[in-house]
Amino acid sequence: MIQYFKNVWSGFSSSLVGMHITFKHLFVKKVTIQYPDQRFDLPQNARNRLKLTMSRCNGCNSCVVACPVNCILVETVRVSPDDPHQEVHDNGKPRIMWVTKYEIDFAKCCYCGLCMQACPTDAINHTTEYEYSEYDRNKLYYKFQTLTPEQVTEKERLLAEFKAKDKDKDCKTTAAKADPKPTKPDQAEK
Amino acid sequence: MLATEIFQRLSSEFGEKVLGLFDQQPSDPAISIAPEAIFDICHTLRDDEEMQFDYLMSLSGLDLGEKLGMVYHLCSMQLGHRIVIKAEVDKANPIVPSVERLWRTADWHERETYDLVGIHFEGHHNMIRILCPYDWEGHPLRKDYQVPEMYHGMKVTY
């Protein structure tokens, strides 16, 4: 009988204790960050959308090899010495490879940061940018190459001419399709 | 109890059923046994006073190419020693005795091994798939596994 009343009382009193706590919290300063108006300061190493700095990228394919999900597609063409248009990397070295294709499918990327670590020239980087949701999945397929298709054919032509001219040199051609199973953007669109 | 002692004990009791002891750093010491004796040997391992392997940590299935392998990682909570038991079975007829009655935890481990590697455990009360859908075909962790083209009208490949 005493146990019964004890139980009833403990049920009642422990509820009151809980209500006291929740009542106190009614007047506590709220912690909410009102997102579109206020923003949380992301740390600089936050891993969100990838960004490629083309002037640094030398087309070495390390990121493709490092990527666990194979969401990066890189195609390169060797720079022909005859090319009137020669470029210099940010670190002062001359460009050896034209990056004709640098595409990342953000619908596949797992934001692990391994490509960033693998990159020898610090060309690919995670940014703190996270607001890029889309109505269409294909818009998540980002193309970072700066060369237009016309320029690419031009570069390929120049290289072919150079190679034809200079056959003795063991100039290995290119189109290093690094991706063992290349993503096919055409298929993905369907 | 060290692995060599366990091996001696087992081979004195089971003779030829205990095939050998592998003890090379950095691998864990392992005892290889014949597949048909799995249940008996495990029974001894569990109930022997000096071994008391009461805790089955993990049960894995492997595709070794020609054969399929089972690996039992045992641990004794009382005595604090560990041992690895290995067995190999033909790919054509992969049937081994179940240890579910010894360690109930083996129930799901064996179902998983059956599901992914395709080893059939005899004496298990409910030998059905566990992770893949019940009408899935093939055992995905076999090296020669072919991913199906379609499943229920949905394309499997990208």
Add this chain to the structure above:
Amino acid sequence: MESTNFVWDLMGRNLGGVLIVISLPLFFVLLYALIAILAELKISAWIQERLGPMRTGPWGILQPVAEVIKLLQKEDITPDQSSKLLYNLAPFIIFTGAYAAFAVIPFSEAFVPADINLGLFYVFAIGSISAMGIVMGGWASNNKYSLMGAMRSVSQLISYEIPAAMAILSVVVLASSMNMQEISRAQGGGFWNWYIFGGPGTWTKIWVVPFTFGLTIIYFIASLAETNRVPFDIPEGESELVAGFHTEYSGMKFAMFFFAEYANMFVVAAVLTTIFLGGWNSPFGDFMQGPWWGSFWFILKSFVVVLFQIWIRWTLPRFRVDQLMYVGWKVLLPLSFVCFMAISLFVMLK
């Protein structure tokens, strides 16, 4: 008895008057439900150190309006396997039950839609209609979760009617009337005359105060159970039954359940206010007393009770079915009997 309804004083008891009388509570219910929904959202948020709806109008105050507009546009699904007639009827019955109870709620000295002598009895009788609606909805949905929710809900409603009835009966014994208007009138003259503090009377009522106070709590707990609020929200317990008896309802029919729930909350709060908290009486005697002040006090007090319900909702975990029955039959019922006996004894000896 003189008319206690200012509409009839103004217009006479004709069709227009009747229409106004019945539509006033309806407007009130709709308006109140919107406010209660907002209060629920905001209070829950504040307790959890959040802000709640912020982007619908200033500080989110238009949130319930948006919800009603949305619910109006939602497709109304009738499951194929359901029993169509009962399925479609159930929300209306539940809402009717909740709304009909407003007929005897004394909003003010000068306004009670129907001043009947068996007011309290009527509230109880009509409140049980919603149990019927719940069973109909749960069974007709042809969903196991709905059915289980409905079964639980009804068993809960019925078992908690009894302690609630005992609490009310005690007040009836004290006031020797079942007319809600008269009970309110008896509590006039300051908060010490409310039945929570033993009702009007001399200092001898000190003996009865613990019991009336206890009965108030008992009635409040029972009313939580009758309105399916936490900790008694087992019929719609999200963690086990997906959404209880209204799992299959969508669109406006669901909105009816929604409104009925909030209307029910107000009904029980209003009954609690009337019988224990002095109804439309001002707590300060004649100060701020009068027909208009009366409705102000009444709504304020009821709303405070509703806020209490919301506050508890966001504090406590929920009971299990058998524990719920235990609390109902083995805790609340004996205690309410004891209180009832004590009060009866007091009235006899007085």
Add this chain to the structure above:
Amino acid sequence: MSEKKRLDLEYSQLDSDRMRINVGPQHPSTHGVLRLEVEVDGEIVTEVVPHLGYLHRSFEKHCESMTYQQIIPYIDRMDYISAMNSEWPYVMALEKMLDIKVPEKVEYLRVIVAELNRIANHQIAVATFGLDAGAFTPFLFYFRDREFIIWILEKLSGARLLYNYFRVGGMAADIYNGFREDCLSVIEKVRKTNAEVMDLLIYNRIFIQRTANVGILTPDVAINYACSGPVLRGSGVAYDLRRNEPYSIYDRFDFDIPVGKGEVGVVGDCWNRNMVRMHEMEQSCRIIEQALEQMPMEGDVKANVPRRIKVPKSEVYMRAENPKGEVGFYVVGNGTDKPERLKARGASFVNLSVIPEISKGYMFADLILILGSIDIVLGEVDR
């Protein structure tokens, strides 16, 4: 098809008053996409048949075509609530196979991030357990606190949930300025909220009524089912790999192993399992405090290993104490940079298998709580 038939219900055998209820895979409180087929007699559960695989993401198949480094992101996605802890045994297994000695600072950093993650995991576990019981507010209190832990881990690793922070032989990034102060302030917050939740939820009479004496798991059953972590310790078995088989530097810290004491209810019931988690948070706080004190602040944490790790032909099973229990990785190396086979032993997978055993005879509402008290994460169950 015959398999399916065996599993499907034989309705003819059922009594007329029994009902088969399907809980999940879409259900608010199955902690993911678990499906339970429950047979109830009125409200009493008579049989539970778990169906897994709704989140089977073919982890082990992936591992066979990934390099050792690339596997770590996938391990994160296994036990996604305590990713740091899961990465650890895998990295340790590789370090054992390659015979790498890890610098002192890395060991301490590993302990700190793992314990922080353990706190975060237990916060989710207790929070969702309270949510199953119908208490919504503690859930948000814990998530509010968890956010502070997440911020520390984000500043360290760059990600909020799936960190990819451990590397073979080191860590991905060094600590930042103010790491120590952040940790200490988080510990303070954790303790404050724990005290609050103790009053608000744990010692609430209704909560006790709901969870005490429910789902009793006796020690011998727990061991036979190879349960581990708080599930095992809730049954009164003081078995913690950090103490019984000390890996890394756990032998340097002074901490207790909380076990279910039956203070309320019976040893091995849901309340005690949950209470073990509450106490473990406190112990983790203690470990972090000690580790912060002893940790050398200078030194490099980057791994001094080749970029492409080639593991010799060897087999290692490495286990570690995760918040949910013992997680083990059985790595079979074949001399290349890809494993021959990698089998993961999920703590939740094993702990979950005890559900049919301990939920019989309790009420349907209890089943949800028993499931909540076991604290599963479906990514680890299904892999």
Add this chain to the structure above:
Amino acid sequence: MGLLNRLDDPYEGGGIVLGKVEELLNWGRSKSDWYLHFGLACCAIEFMAMNASHFDFMRFGTIPRTSPRQADFIMITGTVTFKMADRIKVLYEQMAEPKYVISVGSCSNSGGPYWEHGYHVLKGVDRIIPVDVYIPGCPPRPEAFEEGMMKLQEKINQQAIFNKRKRLGIE
């Protein structure tokens, strides 16, 4: 809305009233979105974090519903496996119109990390149900969820109710 759909012309001439009504209706739908409480995998944890105090998803007028019948949109938060795919289809069909789908995270966008060898993973939830908004990330930040939610609200606000043909440019 069947009755209103028959008004063929109104928006141009004298359509101000209907235009305003349409705006009001869209406003109601966009500001009061109840979502189906449906966690699949890792993203569900971030989803819970977004519901928590720091990010407070309810600011957008969203309320969790456990029954698909009462939900306005479903967030697919995590990896969709083949075993699960049928259920998602059923859930989507159970929802009442108007209904929307937000696909969260790489896994449900296109199979994510599992697109290549995941024999049991559906490569993108849009293969079985139509998706309105894709939120990238693995898992996305809570703010990214909220941004996706705002994108959805924008989309709802631009929907035509009375004059579908004209809006869609069919005519």
